[in-house]
Amino acid sequence: MDVHKQDNLGVEVIFRPAKPLDTPGALVPPLQPVTTVLSKGSVHAGGGMPLLCDIRLDRDVAITLRDGTVIYGDVYRPTSDEQVPVILVWTPYGKFQGWWNKNLHATNFGVPPEDLSGLQTFEALDPAYWCDHGYAVAVVDARGTARSGGDLLWWGRAGGRDIHDTVEWLAEQQWCAGKVAMAGNSQLAILQWFAAAERPPHLAAIAPWEGCVDMYREDVGRGGIQETKFHAQDVAAFLYGENRAEDVVTMLAKYPLMNAYWADKRARLDQIDVPAYIVASWAHPIHCHGTLQAFREISSTDKWLRVSNELEWVDIADPGNVADLRRFFDRYLKGIDNDWEDTPRVRLSVLDPGGTDQIARPETEWPLARQEWHTLYLDPADGTLSEELPAQEAVARYQGDDPASSVTFTRTVDEDTEITGHLNLHLWVEAEAANDMDLFAAVYKTDSEGRRLHHVAVRSPEMCAAILSMETDGRLPAGFGYEGPSGRLRVSRRALDPERSTPSEPYLTHTGEQVLTPGECVPVELALWPTSLLVRAGERLVVEIAGHPVGNVSVPPMPGPDQNVPTRNQGAHLIRTGGTYDSHLLLPVIPPTSRG
CATH class of the missing domain: 3.40.50.1820 (Alpha/Beta hydrolase fold, catalytic domain)
Incomplete structure (x- = not known):
């Protein structure tokens, strides 16, 4: 048939x-x-x-x-x-x-x-x-x-x-x-x-x-x-x-x-x-x-x-x-x-990697109507996430075809902050010597010393120990462990459906390709999947971008990002920021007085 x-x-x-x-x-x-x-x-x-x-x-x-x-x-x-x-x-x-x-x-x-x-x-x-x-x-x-x-x-x-x-x-x-x-x-x-x-x-x-x-x-x-x-x-x-x-x-x-x-x-x-x-x-x-x-x-x-x-x-x-x-x-x-x-029509878990999760918090809808949108701008001058658009244009650079190369942007949080909903990276990107780029991104938190904080998705102490023992470069096996949301985008597939897309949830059409001219800088929307993540005061919020998966590690039999996934990457990737290049992370933040 x-x-x-x-x-x-x-x-x-x-x-x-x-x-x-x-x-x-x-x-x-x-x-x-x-x-x-x-x-x-x-x-x-x-x-x-x-x-x-x-x-x-x-x-x-x-x-x-x-x-x-x-x-x-x-x-x-x-x-x-x-x-x-x-x-x-x-x-x-x-x-x-x-x-x-x-x-x-x-x-x-x-x-x-x-x-x-x-x-x-x-x-x-x-x-x-x-x-x-x-x-x-x-x-x-x-x-x-x-x-x-x-x-x-x-x-x-x-x-x-x-x-x-x-x-x-x-x-x-x-x-x-x-x-x-x-x-x-x-x-x-x-x-x-x-x-x-x-x-x-x-x-x-x-x-x-x-x-x-x-x-x-x-x-x-x-x-x-x-x-x-x-x-x-x-x-x-x-x-x-x-x-x-x-x-x-x-x-x-x-x-x-x-x-x-x-x-x-x-x-x-x-x-x-x-x-x-x-x-x-x-x-x-x-x-x-x-x-x-x-x-x-x-x-x-x-x-x-x-x-x-x-x-x-x-x-x-x-x-x-x-x-x-x-x-x-x-x-x-x-x-x-x-x-x-x-x-309750919605019951949420709010994850606190390294801490204690909140379980089954009652809500009336999804996404949460009370979310407030916060914009954090990428600033490669000091590797930070800034509330203000940097006045000076700058460039963050990494090798797109190097599995060890990435760029990170961090922000130390001064009060407990709940991020619940859909996240998006708006980026201005350029391939120095290629006609396409495969971008991978992850958002996670670390302690004040820069150590990734993990959520382990099982109760059994024996299983928890086994999963933690599988840590690779600060990352746990996908599905068993979690640090935060991730996303990916082939830049030639950046075309959006205008009727279905929103600033936080771009919807790619995938009906054609728009290859780059080497040196051409284009705006893209790199969606990260939804999350509910509590970042404690003193902890660091991190955005990492690379030409290879930077989220959790794939291990059989679980799904997850294949570290050897074939890409179109060649040479250096540039992310332009500041001035006319408003590269930023869009975050849904839940006000402190309404977190249940």
Whole structure:
């Protein structure tokens, strides 16, 4: 099936053979359709939570999609005859056993074993808890993965239609009460945006727990700089199927500019109108922006946002967060009047690297209406960030093709300052001897001695110690650690959509390239992803700019900036400041009297 021809997008899609099921380490079990009862009190993982009730498990249930493709799911449900709502987990990672479930179990990242039963699949809810509270959980292998038929697809409307069909199939089952929800982390969250936009009649709610909405702008082509290492080496390399897989890397090489193919991989957020429980994290290197944007753009009137300070795999397993989600599902899948609507529409974590975070601060909207815009000008004369535009023109210079070269600008903060919202660098830039520039920037804080201050996104003392031991040049592994927001831009892709852009949130079109003449100085908008960062009095706020990633360090299996990402950089980069060159950082600052 060529999904994009089917959608009349006019783009031929390139496929490659899927990684075979017999690949060493794939661990994909054969189909074994069977119904069993998992007994109350039985244990299914070392040190795991005993089952709280009897659970009926229907293994390898066949589901036929509209084009005749057969996919397979496992259904966990209470053993009573009562009809129950169902939570759909749609996964490319394997509904049972497999590489992901073996190697990335949540307990490996600090979740106490007794908080989980072992029935849960990677990045998903635990059926043991939900069955005990009167829900079914259906875990379904996406098209083209494991034993499910068809070709593996990446995001897009076609994948949303597959989920639409599955939602409606579940709603028709005699044991189902007619209402279906979705939940899950990362890829399991991303697919919820595309599914909900198809508006399956029986989809009653979604719970996307950190998920991009735009593959091009947030994953493989952020800022116009192609980066496919995470997609190809850390995700696609460990997905297995019997047929073909959509070849995103080759598609990006063939179609480096925005076209119908990439547009199809941006979720149609305005078409989503179901109740939504949305979780985001400042620390995630690819999920942060899209998750927050989705909260703003979906049409749902019943939507809530919680911004966590923890790794997503830890956060989704936390018993308190699970209970919070159950109140939401109880309201919209069971119709229980439990005052869920009184829950604050937004609950923020304010990160204080090196200190103590503020958790679940109640807010009424995102971005915060009370933010105040502060402009800090770059001054290379003394390497500072100044509240006043320097009168004299000056130049900050670094070697764009030197992985050790960068420029920094600092400001010592004289009172506690909360930065919450979207940040942007407005820069005047010049390539001394090249026709393009790839710019990378990060904003972070240091102590008074200049040491970077870290946020570690796990609770376990053992995991914290392990993450801190991985510090490289003052930076921690992306996803596990966080110092502050980052951004990137290929200068030839600087063209903006004037209707969607604001001073703090420039929106790049990516429809063409404007190469430079060597020595030509141009203004650019380099967006940094949103954050909530508390800078204490006496600490230093730092802006670092380079021709290579300067934020957190990428380590498998987490996404993050590839330190070896190919760039177009050659020779010196110049940033012009002062006088007619108003290079500056735009910051959203929350007034001290209104920080909750």
